[in-house]
Amino acid sequence: MKSQSSGRSSRRRRGGSRRRYESRGDRADSRAPAKKSFWQKITAFFGGSNNQPSGNSSAIVRNGATPARNGSTPVRSTRPARKPETVEVTSPRLYVGNLSFEATESDLFDLFNGVGQVQNAEVVTYKHNERSKGFAFVQMQSIEEAKRAVEELHDKEFLGRKLVVSGAKTDNHSRN
Numbered sequence: 001m002k003s004q005s006s007g008r009s010s011r012r013r014r015g016g017s018r019r020r021y022e023s024r025g026d027r028a029d030s031r032a033p034a035k036k037s038f039w040q041k042i043t044a045f046f047g048g049s050n051n052q053p054s055g056n057s058s059a060i061v062r063n064g065a066t067p068a069r070n071g072s073t074p075v076r077s078t079r080p081a082r083k084p085e086t087v088e089v090t091s092p093r094l095y096v097g098n099l100s101f102e103a104t105e106s107d108l109f110d111l112f113n114g115v116g117q118v119q120n121a122e123v124v125t126y127k128h129n130e131r132s133k134g135f136a137f138v139q140m141q142s143i144e145e146a147k148r149a150v151e152e153l154h155d156k157e158f159l160g161r162k163l164v165v166s167g168a169k170t171d172n173h174s175r176n
Helices: 038-045 105-113 143-153
Strands: 093-097 118-125 132-140 164-167
Touching: 093 143, 105 118, 105 132, 105 143, 132 143, 143 164
Parallel strands: none
Antiparallel strands: 093 132, 093 164, 118 132
């Protein structure tokens, strides 16, 4: 009579044993180092470390980058800060940059109304989630009021950030 303690059959499949190294003893202790992949050989050839085992724990971290999921290390280049382009005020439409993401159109309306009469204030947002992109356009009543607004509000701190206020580019500037 055959007793089975588990629900599994003790019969072996046609292709060999279920456990590959069962009959050869415990090979986990005497296992040779893992064979390198094709890409590991390529990176070792071109100056990568030969004796470095694969995996995230041993990845070299450069420039504050963290290892990616596949074990590679992304290299972050430090990009110089871009100076905002100052555009001469030739129309009543103004560009407002470095805007706080919490700023609303009514906040801008109130801020620019202290300088002159505002016709329109529009915060530019992403379509899919309606979150602010960090800049806006404000339409003043006249060009003189727009020039005064640039003088008074450029580099002024608003909601924790220094505003960049300049003339908005016209259509023929933006297509170049």
